[in-house]
Amino acid sequence: MKKLVYIALLIFGLPIQAQDRVFTFGIVPQQSAITLAKNWGPILQHLSKETGYKIVFRTAKDIPEFEQRVLKGEYDIAYMNPYHYTVFNKKPGYQAFAKQKDKLIYGIIVTRTDSPIKGLKELDGETLVFPSPAAFAASVVPRSSIAAMGINFTPQYVSSHDSVYLNVSKGFFPAGGGIERTLNNTNSDVRDSLKVLWRTPGYTPHAFATHPSLPEAVRSKVVEKMLAMNNSKEGLALLERIKFKGLESAENSDWDDVRSLNITLLDSLLEP
Template sequence: MCSKLHTCCIAFAILLLLALPALSAEPAKRSYTLAVVPNQPAITLHKNWTPFVQYLSKQLGVEIELKLYDKIDVFLSETQKGAADLIYSAPNMFYLAYQKQKYVPLVRSSHPLQGQVFVRKDSPYLKVSDLKGKTIASVGPRSICSVITRHALLTGQGAIDYNSTFSGSTINVAKSVLLGKVDAGVTLDTSVINDAPEMLSEFRVILRTEKIAPHPLAAHPRVPKKLQDAVTRAVLALDQSEEGRRMLKDVKLVDPIKANFKRDYSFFAKVDLEGPRQQAK
């Protein structure tokens, strides 16, 4: 009797030991957040990004939750804290998040970004040096066009000091230049084409910056490498169908390619990402 009881106790102990790893192991994470930079109204972002998020969720077999923000400052704060598992952000904002959290860039559009400085067609300013001490309008101090163009104006050949003013949108920048409220404006080279095409004939470009890699879709290091790779494959696969390409266009990942930090974003190590604290008076 004692022998049987002893054998049963040993068998129970073995079973308990075998079960302990399963009992103590944390369940696999099945839900992840994707934070998107608030470069459009939230209702527009929700409309454009929801199909993309639903597609990723289905392909990855996990729930992806879309996270939207009303203000850039909140988005910057949250991403630098590592609050989101996945982020889609402007290159300069991604770099700030990388500095704090080491987010990994996964995919990006293959279409580069380029900043430009433009004046009215009848303006007396013909070259960058003519704008020394003048007032130049941009969307905002942290917009990517402002950051890369400011870097070119302050560090490039014929670098100048100038006064900054912020207009809030590409259209407002263009209007400020057109109405003579400022001496020049700063935008991305495609922005006026997309947002204010009727004004194109009224302007003359006097500076174009070097081209840089556009907004990446990036993952926090805590996201398993296997899942990071799956995200990359899923996004690249969208480019194989007409419906997928429409989805990529809506989220500005047209003609996607794999992103590489050193090749694409190490440029920002030499750029002043903070910029002017106050608007010119």
């Protein structure tokens, strides 16, 4: 019945109360949809209960599809990588409100624990695996850093961070890019078979941001209740599921360190 009422309101152009709307929360697919839903689902259920709004989990099959969905404004709220935020803040205008507390994001290059590789120079001439061309810390920064060292390699892209770790653990590639949080979150059998060969410098982490069309009252309530998760055992336990120690307020300028890198990979998305 509620669905029929909602459709009728849409047809006849009558105002829809925020409580009657479904708000989508898009999560960048660094891991499989099943893993993301398992870890983020309880957080969004908690947020729905606390705000009084229905907030539902969404992701995409891979990062390029996620980029297209963010560009089209398909997510009311989104969790996106630092470079994505600098792009989608311009178009369609997502505005950051939070980030992981006391955290910088570091890219890592992983190899098997039994690999004889001891340094990056030993990867010269190899094919390395990455989650996507525009995955910031797991791909953009390590690729540019390795290339700047004069190390020649061929990048191979897969669908997620978990796919990188699985491919390296099975020996399909000698090394690959990721970040420590997703490595810690991946299957323990895979994680225990890998070691971190190298880390990038640290940058401002992923952004929680809202689409400009999200009503300000809804945005304010979401921001309030998300940050309030820091203040309860239940909230902190839920954040621990995604390896967060807490959340902190954020603003657009926090990602100026990423902007200073002048990355142009997704500039074509900003064209009219």
